[in-house]
Amino acid sequence: MNKIMMKGTEAIGEAAIRAGCRLYFGYPITPQSELTEYMARRLPQVEGTFLQAESEVAAVNMIYGASSVGKRVMTSTSSPGFSLMQEGVSYIACAQLPSVFVNVVRGGPGLGDIQPSQGDYFQATKGGGHGDYKLLVLSPSTVQEAADLTGVAFELADKYRNPVLIFADGLLGQMMEPVSFSDKKVSYDNSSWALIGAKNRPARQVTSFNIDPYGLEKMNLELQKKYKLMEENEIRYETTLTEDADILIVAHGTMGRIAKSVVEMARKDGLKVGLFRPITLYPFPYEALRKSAADVSLVLTVEMSSGQMLEDVRLAIAERTRVEFYGRMAGVVPMPLEIYEVLKQKIGRRS
Amino acid sequence: MSKNSVFVGLFGSGKTEIAINFALKLKSAGRCVAIADIDIVSPYFRTRDARSLLEKRGLTVITPPRQLMKADLPIITASVAGYLSNASHDVVLDVGGEESGIVVLGYLEEHLKDADFYFVVNTRRPFTTDVEGIVSSIDRLRKHARIEIDFLVNNANTGDETTPKIVREGEEILEEVSNLMKIPVAFSVVKKDLKVSDTAFPIFRIERFMTLDKEVER
Numbered sequence: 001m002n003k004i005m006m007k008g009t010e011a012i013g014e015a016a017i018r019a020g021c022r023l024y025f026g027y028p029i030t031p032q033s034e035l036t037e038y039m040a041r042r043l044p045q046v047e048g049t050f051l052q053a054e055s056e057v058a059a060v061n062m063i064y065g066a067s068s069v070g071k072r073v074m075t076s077t078s079s080p081g082f083s084l085m086q087e088g089v090s091y092i093a094c095a096q097l098p099s100v101f102v103n104v105v106r107g108g109p110g111l112g113d114i115q116p117s118q119g120d121y122f123q124a125t126k127g128g129g130h131g132d133y134k135l136l137v138l139s140p141s142t143v144q145e146a147a148d149l150t151g152v153a154f155e156l157a158d159k160y161r162n163p164v165l166i167f168a169d170g171l172l173g174q175m176m177e178p179v180s181f182s183d184k185k186v187s188y189d190n191s192s193w194a195l196i197g198a199k200n201r202p203a204r205q206v207t208s209f210n211i212d213p214y215g216l217e218k219m220n221l222e223l224q225k226k227y228k229l230m231e232e233n234e235i236r237y238e239t240t241l242t243e244d245a246d247i248l249i250v251a252h253g254t255m256g257r258i259a260k261s262v263v264e265m266a267r268k269d270g271l272k273v274g275l276f277r278p279i280t281l282y283p284f285p286y287e288a289l290r291k292s293a294a295d296v297s298l299v300l301t302v303e304m305s306s307g308q309m310l311e312d313v314r315l316a317i318a319e320r321t322r323v324e325f326y327g328r329m330a331g332v333v334p335m336p337l338e339i340y341e342v343l344k345q346k347i348g349r350r351s
Numbered sequence: 352m353s354k355n356s357v358f359v360g361l362f363g364s365g366k367t368e369i370a371i372n373f374a375l376k377l378k379s380a381g382r383c384v385a386i387a388d389i390d391i392v393s394p395y396f397r398t399r400d401a402r403s404l405l406e407k408r409g410l411t412v413i414t415p416p417r418q419l420m421k422a423d424l425p426i427i428t429a430s431v432a433g434y435l436s437n438a439s440h441d442v443v444l445d446v447g448g449e450e451s452g453i454v455v456l457g458y459l460e461e462h463l464k465d466a467d468f469y470f471v472v473n474t475r476r477p478f479t480t481d482v483e484g485i486v487s488s489i490d491r492l493r494k495h496a497r498i499e500i501d502f503l504v505n506n507a508n509t510g511d512e513t514t515p516k517i518v519r520e521g522e523e524i525l526e527e528v529s530n531l532m533k534i535p536v537a538f539s540v541v542k543k544d545l546k547v548s549d550t551a552f553p554i555f556r557i558e559r560f561m562t563l564d565k566e567v568e569r
Contacts, residue, residue: 003509004475004477004480004509005363005473005475006363006476006477007363014477030394030423031394031395034362037362037449038477041478042477113421114394114421114423115395170394171563174393174394174395174396175396175563176363176510177510178509178512
């Protein structure tokens with residue numbers, strides 16, 4: 001098909017529909033209400049169901065229900081809204097149900113503001129809700145990548161029967177770029193486990209509790225086994241000019257895209273700077289980052305937060321190389337020149 | 352041509368860019384020009400984000416008060432009505448997208464009786480890629496705002512990837528809409544550096560303001 005101009009939010013919505021998602025439950029919140037609007041308009045055209053829930057708590061429980069019958073289902077929200085959903089997300093993870101969540105992150109904490117941020121990294125990657133569970137977390141940096149990863153998100157959700165989170169930020173959600181979609185027909189089959197009627201077979205159970213601790217521990221061990229598989233098989237990242245790099249910038253999502261401009265600036269000045277951009281935030285690409293950083297003298301992590309991914313970067317690098325950080329919070333976006341100045345200061349070299 | 356011009360359309364059709372460039376063009380023709388940001392729906396990429404740049408270029412920029420510019424609130428500054436009715440300024444209105452954005456025109460109705468209404472269409476945007484989609488979008492907005500559209504604007508583009516073919520493809524679709532709805536096409540929007548000739552409609556060259564670096568430089 002022809003390329004069209006889409007906001008990140010719209011591209012995620014369209015990609016979800018093309019991935020076979022026919023159910024959307026959600027509650028509007030800035031800066032992602034366009035996704036809700038888009039689904040409201042598009043789903044009836046493809047005989048799907050759009051439903052505006054009375055709250056995020058209601059929406060996440062609708063997701064729980066729909067996913068237990070094996071249907072591809074999605075919701076989208078922004079930071080405070082995703083906080084409200086956490087209890088349900090934990091239930092869905094425990095019940096091993098596939099579903100796709102989109103968090104278009106805005107400035108926090110609290111009510112915060114409506115400007116772009118990456119301050120929900122801990123919530124996304126370290127649990128968020130209660131208990132020992134993990135979400136698969138994807139962080140796109142362009143509108144096209146947001147569309148592509150949405151398709152990936154539905155596949156992974158089904159493959160692992162696990163909730164998948166698309167971690168975007170306000171800028172990516174609102175920014176417009178040309179995007180194309182594949183016309184490939186998508187089919188999926190969750191009939192081997194879904195609650196679709198137990199005629200002529202024993203009834204199945206989808207549940208998120210077991211009052212026997214040994215039983216619950218068994219459920220937990222199953223989850224842990226699954227997370228290990230994800231860590232082995234689902235790592236995604238992108239490297240830019242890392243082969244000969246002496247300095248490595250690590251940044252994800254919108255920040256990764258902005259950091260690319262910093263790499264270009266530095267290279268023009270003859271500085272050997274490369275970029276490592278994690279695409280899966282969980283599982284985090286520890287090993288790959290360690291390898292990319294093997295021969296550099298400085299690693300600079302840049303985030304739109306106080307330094308959350310920084311902890312994972314430090315885990316990857318350990319004490320092998322100097323790890324520095326630069327970040328802005330509350331919806332302030334670090335700009336290429338600003339980051340470049342910081343980088344030069346850290347190298348101890350000014351021009 | 353009326354002294355007041357109103358740009359309406361769907362989300363992301365390009366209203367803000369065109370409104371800004373339209374205002375600058377009036378300015379360069381020697382007029383006194385005010386541009387009013389009455390977009391109550393978009394959180395980012397709004398006229399207010401280019402405010403200081405536009406003031407430097409000599410435009411009067413009407414936005415919510417500075418401390419409320421980033422608030423998630425539907426604020427229409429009272430002075431908009433004043434500028435619309437005052438003969439001293441040509442006024443360009445940048446209205447938010449869809450029905451939810453256009454409802455503000457009800458509040459300004461009595462000041463907009465003689466205004467020119469431009470409906471901006473990007474035929475490479477969702478829901479307006481064909482004649483049917485465009486006609487139903489125009490109908491919906493007309494009903495909600497109780498306005499009549501005076502001109503169509505062809506803003507067919509895919510950003511930096513726009514080709515002359517995309518501009519002409521938009522013209523063909525809009526020509527059909529124009530014949531069907533009896534609304535003339537005012538111009539085809541072409542960004543500054545794109546080489547296009549043989550367009551069906553007059554070319555309106557624009558400079559881009561709603562870019563990533565300008566958005567985050569606050």
